[in-house]
Amino acid sequence: MFEILKRHEMADGTVVMNEISAPKIAAKARPGQFVILKANETGERIPLTMADTDPKKGTITVIYQVVGKSTALFRGMQVGEKYQDVIGPLGQPTHLEKLGKVACVGGGTGIAVLHPITRALKEIGNYVYAVIGARTKDLLILEDKMKAASHELEVCTDDGTYGHHGFVTDVLRDLLERENIKLVVGIGPVPMMKFLCKLTAEYGVKTLVSLNPIMVDGTGMCGCCRVTVGGKTRFACVDGPEFDGHAVDFDELAKRLDAYKEEERMAYEKFMKERQAG
Amino acid sequence: MDEKSAKKEKIPRQPMPEQKPEVRKRNFEEVPLGYDEETAIREAQRCLQCKSPACVQGCPVSVDIPGFIKLIREREFTKAIRHIWERNSLPAVCGRVCPQEIQCEGMCILGKKDRPVAIGNLERFVADREREHGTGDLPPKQHPTGKRVAVVGSGPSGLTVAGDLILKGHDVTIFEAFHKPGGVLVYGIPEFRLPKEIVYSEVNFLERLGVRLECNVVVGRTVSLDELFEEGYDAIYIGVGAGLPRFLNIPGENLIGVYSANEYLTRANLMKAYLFPKYDTPIVRGRNVAVFGAGNVAMDAARTAMRLGAERVRIVYRRSRDEMPARAAEIHHAEEEGIEFHLLTAPKRFIGNESGRVTGVECLRMELGKPDESGRRRPVPVEGSEFELDCDLAVIAVGAAANPLLTQSTEGLEINERGYIVADPETGKTTKRGVWAGGDIVTGQATVILAMGAGRKASDSIHKYLTWGW
Ligand SMILES: Cc1cc2nc3c(=O)[nH]c(=O)nc-3n(C[C@H](O)[C@H](O)[C@H](O)COP(=O)(O)OP(=O)(O)OC[C@H]3O[C@@H](n4cnc5c(N)ncnc54)[C@H](O)[C@@H]3O)c2cc1C
Ligand SMILES: Cc1cc2nc3c(=O)[nH]c(=O)nc-3n(C[C@H](O)[C@H](O)[C@H](O)COP(=O)(O)OP(=O)(O)OC[C@H]3O[C@@H](n4cnc5c(N)ncnc54)[C@H](O)[C@@H]3O)c2cc1C
Ligand code: SF4
Ligand code: SF4
Ligand code: FES
Ligand SMILES: [Mg+2]
Numbered sequence: 001m002f003e004i005l006k007r008h009e010m011a012d013g014t015v016v017m018n019e020i021s022a023p024k025i026a027a028k029a030r031p032g033q034f035v036i037l038k039a040n041e042t043g044e045r046i047p048l049t050m051a052d053t054d055p056k057k058g059t060i061t062v063i064y065q066v067v068g069k070s071t072a073l074f075r076g077m078q079v080g081e082k083y084q085d086v087i088g089p090l091g092q093p094t095h096l097e098k099l100g101k102v103a104c105v106g107g108g109t110g111i112a113v114l115h116p117i118t119r120a121l122k123e124i125g126n127y128v129y130a131v132i133g134a135r136t137k138d139l140l141i142l143e144d145k146m147k148a149a150s151h152e153l154e155v156c157t158d159d160g161t162y163g164h165h166g167f168v169t170d171v172l173r174d175l176l177e178r179e180n181i182k183l184v185v186g187i188g189p190v191p192m193m194k195f196l197c198k199l200t201a202e203y204g205v206k207t208l209v210s211l212n213p214i215m216v217d218g219t220g221m222c223g224c225c226r227v228t229v230g231g232k233t234r235f236a237c238v239d240g241p242e243f244d245g246h247a248v249d250f251d252e253l254a255k256r257l258d259a260y261k262e263e264e265r266m267a268y269e270k271f272m273k274e275r276q277a278g
Numbered sequence: 279m280d281e282k283s284a285k286k287e288k289i290p291r292q293p294m295p296e297q298k299p300e301v302r303k304r305n306f307e308e309v310p311l312g313y314d315e316e317t318a319i320r321e322a323q324r325c326l327q328c329k330s331p332a333c334v335q336g337c338p339v340s341v342d343i344p345g346f347i348k349l350i351r352e353r354e355f356t357k358a359i360r361h362i363w364e365r366n367s368l369p370a371v372c373g374r375v376c377p378q379e380i381q382c383e384g385m386c387i388l389g390k391k392d393r394p395v396a397i398g399n400l401e402r403f404v405a406d407r408e409r410e411h412g413t414g415d416l417p418p419k420q421h422p423t424g425k426r427v428a429v430v431g432s433g434p435s436g437l438t439v440a441g442d443l444i445l446k447g448h449d450v451t452i453f454e455a456f457h458k459p460g461g462v463l464v465y466g467i468p469e470f471r472l473p474k475e476i477v478y479s480e481v482n483f484l485e486r487l488g489v490r491l492e493c494n495v496v497v498g499r500t501v502s503l504d505e506l507f508e509e510g511y512d513a514i515y516i517g518v519g520a521g522l523p524r525f526l527n528i529p530g531e532n533l534i535g536v537y538s539a540n541e542y543l544t545r546a547n548l549m550k551a552y553l554f555p556k557y558d559t560p561i562v563r564g565r566n567v568a569v570f571g572a573g574n575v576a577m578d579a580a581r582t583a584m585r586l587g588a589e590r591v592r593i594v595y596r597r598s599r600d601e602m603p604a605r606a607a608e609i610h611h612a613e614e615e616g617i618e619f620h621l622l623t624a625p626k627r628f629i630g631n632e633s634g635r636v637t638g639v640e641c642l643r644m645e646l647g648k649p650d651e652s653g654r655r656r657p658v659p660v661e662g663s664e665f666e667l668d669c670d671l672a673v674i675a676v677g678a679a680a681n682p683l684l685t686q687s688t689e690g691l692e693i694n695e696r697g698y699i700v701a702d703p704e705t706g707k708t709t710k711r712g713v714w715a716g717g718d719i720v721t722g723q724a725t726v727i728l729a730m731g732a733g734r735k736a737s738d739s740i741h742k743y744l745t746w747g748w
Contacts, residue, residue: 022511024500031342039459044549050636070558085457087494216549216559219455219496220681221521222541226532233525233532238683252532255634263560270555 002083005059007249011139015065015109016075017051025050025088031116032094032210032242035060036218039073039086039255046070047215047237049113050089060088062139062180063112069267076275087099090218091241094208096120099182102266103175104128104150105168105196107188114187119149119183129179130170133188137162168192169199176203185243190254197245206247211236213256226250279357285507291393292321299406299614303584306469306552307628310374310399311409322350324409326396328387336385339731341365343382352402352502367441370432370476371463373402376420376727377575377605392450396748402512408552409479411587416487422446425744428453428511428687430497430684433461434558434726435517437480438733439740440489446741450488451511458548461519462718463726464563465541465548467576470585473607474547493524500683503713513740519679520718530628530676535562535636539575539675541620546582546659564671567591568639570625571675572602577609580617591617592667596644596657622646624658626664628672637670678723698722706736713747714740 006019018115025035034049052061066075094117102121106114111132122128130150135138135158147153154171155163163173169192175181176199184198185205193209200207213225213236216220220238230247232238295311296302302309325347328545341362346495349358361385378384379396386394391521400687425448429436444450458464460477485491492530495501503514525540527532537556542561545551567583569576580591593612595602598621602609613619629638632700643663679699687712692700692709697717699708716732718724 024495028500042550042557073558085494087455087457087496088716089499089501090496216541216544217456219499219521220683221523222544223523223525223538224541228532252634256532256534258633259562260560263554267558267560277512 002086004077004079004081006082007079008078010063010141011065012132014062014139015112015141016071017061017063018074018077019059019061020083020086021058022060022086022088023170024056024084026055026060028142028257029053029089030093031096031120033089033091034218035062035086035088036090036215036239037062037074037083038069040084042130043073043084044070045085045087045216045218047090048213048219049210049241050253051112051115063109065109066266068123069271072268072271087218090237092239093269094120094185094242097183098125100252101127101129101179101181102183103131103172103181103184103187105131105172105184105186106146107133107168107180107192108135108139109141110188110210111146112184115145115149117185117187118146122149129175131153131156131168131175133157134152135159135170142214167195169195170228172196173199176200176205179265184245185209190250190257193245193248193255194250197248197250200248207243209248210241210244211243211248211252211253212241214259227256287627289320289324289326291396292317292399293603294318294399297609299616303578304311304587306471306585309470312406313399313403316405318350318400319353321346321396321400324388325351326387331366332385332387333382334600336380337365337382339365339734341382341401343395344491346404347395353644355404355407356412358404359412362404366401366727367438368409368480368686368690368726369401370405371434371472371480372727372730373400374472375384375404375467375725377604377725378605380429381727390538399738407474417445419445419487422449423447423744425512426510427740428506428514429517429743430514430717431455431517431519431717432459432481432491433462433517433717433729433731435519435520436461436515437455437484438730439515439714439716439737441484441487441518442734442737443488443740444484444489444704446737448680448741448744451490451492452484453497453501454491454493455496455518456548458492459491461517462492465544466575466578468547468582470542470581471578488668496683502627503684503688503710507604507712512563512744513707513714514712515733515740516684516708516719517717517729517735518681518684518719518727520698521681521724522679524675524679526625526674526676528627528648529623529638530630530636533628533635533636535564535670536628536672537562537674539579539673540678541572543582543611544577546586552582552586559588562671564669565589566669567668567673568594568625569673569675570594570670570679572597572604572609572619573677574604574608575678576673576675577604577612577617579675580610581615583673584615584617592620592640592669594620594623594625594639594667594683595618596622597605597654598622598657600741601654605668611620620667624657624659628664636669636672638666639672640666678718679724680719696722704735705739706732707739712743
């Protein structure tokens with residue numbers, strides 16, 4: 001179980017796709033849900049959204065950005081190797097509804113999380129505008145897939161190397177001005193989601209975000225993933241990960257994500273040093 | 279005869295050798311080191327072999343205490359462990375973690391004038407001896423019945439059910455949400471109190487008997503109870519524990535460095551954060567630690583923080599010393615290790631800095647008022663008594679509640695107003711046909727031995743059902 005069947009790199013090797021054998025999870029997973037993976041005996045439990053599933057083949061696909069020790073460790077795992085543990089499907093599936101026109105906005109690796117939701121929203125009959133962005137052209141992922149999953153796709157890069165020069169929120173503002181958008185789904189780095197929600201609040205358009213707090217068990221038993229939504233504490237792993245973006249305390253989330261910055265840096269440096277040595 | 283009993287009374291309760299407090303407070307090795315054979319026999323000689331032993335009434339699973347103690351005296355250690363197994367399948371665990379002072383030892387007749395027989399220490403001794411020097415022979419199994427049982431959760435309750443039913447010839451699979459089996463025994467109770475090797479050897483014993491173990495299966499998510507029936511299971515036992523952390527619901531609780539005890543202990547024990555960066559899971563290493571609550575969980579958190587390098591660890595409890603629910607031994611060990619107790623003190627709000635880290639907690643002094651429904655005198659805040667306590671790590675250990683993940687996703691399973699599963703106390707039967715439940719998910723957080731006792735009753739009932747019908 002949990003063997004890597006396919007693997008490829010994207011965005012200049014900073015993002016990696018793994019297709020993993022996990023029949024039980026594949027049979028059950030729905031858009032918006034995630035898994036927790038642990039590479040080996042000494043590994044930590046890392047949550048990743050399922051970017052795709054194939055119940056017939058019994059596989060799930062994850063797409064992750066290499067940001068620290070554990071994702072660097074994952075990156076070194078080749079086809080034929082196995083994750084020691086994969087747990088899921090976790091979290092609430094996206095609440096899918098036919099609403100009319102919807103906008104799906106993704107930044108960075110958030111696009112991987114956004115893709116299955118976008119596809120599902122289109123499948124149930126919404127008219128889907130997709131807006132995706134990256135810092136620069138080489139870091140953009142899943143353009144083709146997002147094109148297929150939506151009706152209209154707009155691409156942005158912060159540095160103007162590709163598509164619209166600027167932020168996804170600029171494009172979204174135009175859309176909100178022009179079209180009668182009923183729902184915005186915004187997934188990306190915390191600052192992006194925060195500004196996006198500010199914008200959609202101006203227009204009074206309901207907005208879903210997918211939150212990525214630090215997690216341990218993913219089943220509601222530790223409370224590590226707590227986020228404040230509408231003044232109340234919620235556990236993102238069981239109550240989310242999607243929430244009403246207008247009610248989320250993003251500043252608290254951003255701070256909590258930095259809880260182990262020092263330890264993470266140390267772990268990463270040690271890992272890279274050991275890898276160079278061995 | 280007279281001479282013999284006179285001699286008996288002269289033997290004092292044999293002390294348990296322990297690591298010295300100043301050494302052990304900085305390591306994760308087990309604190310009590312165990313009796314050797316001669317000490318065990320000497321302690322066993324203290325037992326009066328009562329005709330109607332009060333100690334047995336104090337044990338929730340009625341271990342034949344004088345019976346196994348007599349066998350120790352006769353150096354029949356293998357027979358002694360077999361004798362205990364008839365009532366209790368996890369004696370190495372119970373000998374270490376039962377609250378003996380309010381159970382078996384609390385009732386021992388010797389305790390009236392002298393100190394009671396060290397029943398827990400003796401139980402631990404025979405179990406450890408079996409693990410280290412025993413034959414490892416498997417007990418006989420009955421003929422296969424062809425019936426399949428799913429056990430959900432691998433805590434003491436689920437393990438007991440699995441062990442009982444495999445011996446009765448049924449085919450048993452345990453489904454565990456975590457990546458390792460053992461429940462609270464591995465994620466909650468620290469290594470220095472219950473070495474994980476003991477739990478794994480118990481699980482390994484079950485696997486050798488033929489129990490299948492599937493970790494990483496979150497029942498209610500990965501698979502539902504109804505799907506398990508569809509897959510061909512004839513009966514299901516739910517022993518998922520009380521895995522929902524309680525918070526204080528005061529301002530500042532989401533600051534970095536404020537943990538639920540579940541998170542803190544899971545990071546430290548299950549994920550081995552105390553070995554970071556050899557293990558990848560990080561943990562906040564506080565220098566100045568405040569732990570809220572005074573049960574076993576609070577003691578475990580406080581002592582773990584000390585071992586992770588704290589300079590100062592304070593237990594903050596809103597009632598008084600007499601009400602502290604932890605085992606006497608743990609309170610004693612915590613004190614020896616330099617943990618301070620701030621009694622009649624309640625937290626009001628956490629205080630943090632601009633990066634969102636906890637720096638302190640505002641507290642209130644309490645005084646004891648009239649008794650409440652539990653019969654304990656209710657603590658009431660003293661007006662204007664606010665004061666600040668510095669801390670860079672806070673652990674909240676004020677109890678657990680029922681995790682709704684499984685019950686929410688299951689139809690026909692009645693739960694009570696607090697979310698616990700409704701089950702017949704005699705049989706463990708739930709309101710859903712073919713489903714039993716027991717342990718903390720029925721009673722709320724209790725004890726290992728009660729969770730095992732519930733498992734034993736349920737396994738008897740499941741066996742009857744598989745033989746005769748619901
Ligand atoms: C529900 C959910 C779904 C996610 N889906 C994806 C995805 O599809 N693709 C993707 O690239 N990333 C995803 N993430 C984020 C991913 O889990 C983190 O990037 C990863 O854990 C970083 O681990 P590391 O050891 O490589 O980096 P580290 O250097 O240890 O951490 C980098 C940052 O990642 C965050 N992080 C660290 N540990 C955890 C943890 N245990 N749980 C969550 N966040 C952590 C912290 O903010 C930290 O500062 C998701 C997170 C959540 C909660
Ligand atoms: C820190 C701590 C210290 C303690 N100290 C003592 C002590 O000294 N003495 C004592 O007698 N008692 C002590 N207790 C209490 C005792 O540990 C519990 O009462 C006992 O473990 C309950 O057993 P259980 O089998 O009901 O559940 P648990 O031990 O909680 O096990 C439940 C298992 O089910 C799994 N599970 C949960 N949901 C699912 C799901 N949906 N699908 C699959 N698996 C699932 C969990 O991961 C867990 O492994 C302590 C508890 C804690 C937390
Ligand atoms: S199981 Fe617990 S209560 Fe019973 S005899 Fe053993 S230590 Fe005492
Ligand atoms: S009550 Fe005490 S002395 Fe009597 S049989 Fe039990 S352990 Fe022995
Ligand atoms: S990750 Fe533990 S409760 Fe959500
Ligand atoms: Mg990490």
